[in-house]
Amino acid sequence: MSESKAPAATSGQAATSANVSPLGSEHLPDAALSIHDMTVAYHRKPVLWDVDIDVPAGKLCGIIGPNGAGKSTLIKAVMNLVPRVSGKVLIFGKPYEQNRHRVGYVPQRESVDWDFPVSALDVVCMGCYGRIGWLKPVSQKYRKLAMEALERVGLADLAKRQISQLSGGQQQRTFLARALVQNADLYLMDEPFAAVDAATERAIVEVLRELRANGKTVLVVHHDLQTVQEYFDHVIMINMRIVAHGATEQVFTPENLQKTYGGKLTLLAEAAHALAAGKRK
């Protein structure tokens, strides 16, 4: 939604004074994304505990952790797609509702039905809907923008193709193009590298670097530990809670990897289970 149409903040918590971060002094005032003491639960079962991080602007940031660690949940909670039990999230110093036009989301590829009757260009145009606003059709101007985004990911030739006729990698790039056309400042990408071909992986990495060169911030849920150091300059390691976060060369260490992947924190998982069971009638 465009800025003017975005609904007003629901409470006074967004009131920020000029130089004091609303989260307190320990948080960076100019962070692209600040999460303060956030706990997230699915059906009352907590899946992420006490997340407390800042992601500085202009970074390529990888989110890594084992299956079920809450990587996707983290970025969904930032966008209010899953309910937060507690905590605060600020995007460039404002609540999500006020700054959502600055956020570009790339969902997991499997989250939609690719047999849907639209073309690749139609999907990319969806990234413009917020700026177009209610009821108005997609004009030529936005089609052109969408074409440019498709060109950036190397799919201009396939713009008119129905999306089920695209390969998995091409579908992933279509999603990426849809986020690009938003011209956002913070990108949240849920496993864009999952099961893609080499050409797509190269294309995506190139786009990520281009985004960083333009001062954008990108958070990427990532699975392949081999490429973490090559792709990301910032890394968030999670396993139901934040294990470590910071510059890749500082936190991407064997000890932290051991803490993230080796041996589940069974106590957290059990406590979550007990909570869910206790509250269910």
Next chain:
Amino acid sequence: MSYVTAIASEDSLWRALESFLLLRDYNTRVVVLGAVLLGAAAGLIGTFMLLRKRALIGDALSHATLPGIVAVFMFATISGMDAKSLPLLLVGAAGSGLLGILMVLILRNSTRIKEDSAMGIVLSVFFGGGIALLGIAQRMEQGHSAGLESFIYGKTASMVASDAMLIGLVALCAAGLSMSFYKEFRLICFDESYARSQGWPVLLLDVVLMAMVTLVTVIGLQAVGLVLVIALLVIPAAAARFWTNRLWKMLVIAATAGALSCYVGTLASAMLPDLPSGAMIVLATSLVFALSMFLGPAGGLVHRYRTYRKLQRKIARQNVLRAIFELVEHGIEDTGVPQHIPAVSFEAILTKRSWNRRHLARELRRCQSGGMVVHMGDHHWRLTTEGLAEARRIARQHRLWEIYLISHADIAPSHVDRSADMIEHVLGEGLVAELEAMLDAGKKATPPASPHSIGGKESGDVAHA
């Protein structure tokens, strides 16, 4: 005597048909117009519901309308109002239908029951309750409930001008909403979480869609009946998907298919007045669906079979060409256009693969009519210049893929032939270019040497023409 009545009824049948096709009398016009508009509205809204994967909620809704209809009828009878007033009955229908949906949502959200079971429970309980109420209503002293059954199975003939106008209003509303919220509906149907991340009020848009489903269902009760009204929402939309890959075309086709089915169904039930119109309309939609499923160009069965056959033909042709090429490969110079291409015997080609004589002979004739090979007489065949170029290209793709499998996928050389056999026919230009780059094969037209010994008779009995 029976002969005379047969003539008479046949005569009246024809007159009914004629009056229908020409829309001669006023009543026919009203009924046809109402039914057609209903079908179009249901097609439009059904398309969005189908794509939102919520099509069946309409079924729970329609079954849940019955207790509302009967309860309103009984209440109106007792309090001395006009118990046959359609708007009044429809208000009752909508009320209990929405109550049913509400129950589904409550069951789904606050118990461990999943949505499909919740719909099953609500649908049957409400419908059963409605039937029980209907039994009581029919025993009531005052008023007569005779018309109520038509809500269960549908009776288009009972439609009057004001009903048709009501349907027209709803259809207008459906068309208007589909056009103005086209972009928004498309977004939430395709990718709900992205829509929410962008701040679109998904819940509100869902409520608008659901309200339209309710309206269409309720006005459709009279014509199609509550048991079958779901068919009008689902079947035309499902049929339309076989004709196009574009949403707006799908909407137009679904609306047309819905309108057409309703027209045909109404016609059939007018000519055979003993048959309930709901059943006739549903049969008409299934006819449209069956046609679409077979003939539709976007995934219809005939289309898919044709595509499959085309690929099979292509594979057979390419196999023949590669077999001949491998037999003559060493007989022609590596560069430029060869001066003469050797001919090979039918028997030699036959040993190259496990194909039978008839099959090979047929494929050779097909290649001949395609200008790829020529018959030299005495069961000998020769590649044409064009055929040679094509054969070279195929052999090259086959071997590039084999080399790739051996060098990059660690597959034993003795096993690669088979898997390459499948892939070579479908390698696109992009993939071939990638293989070339990876294997450093360059752009040469000449295929690399085969990484394994070529099957069949190695030397072949090559005869020079």
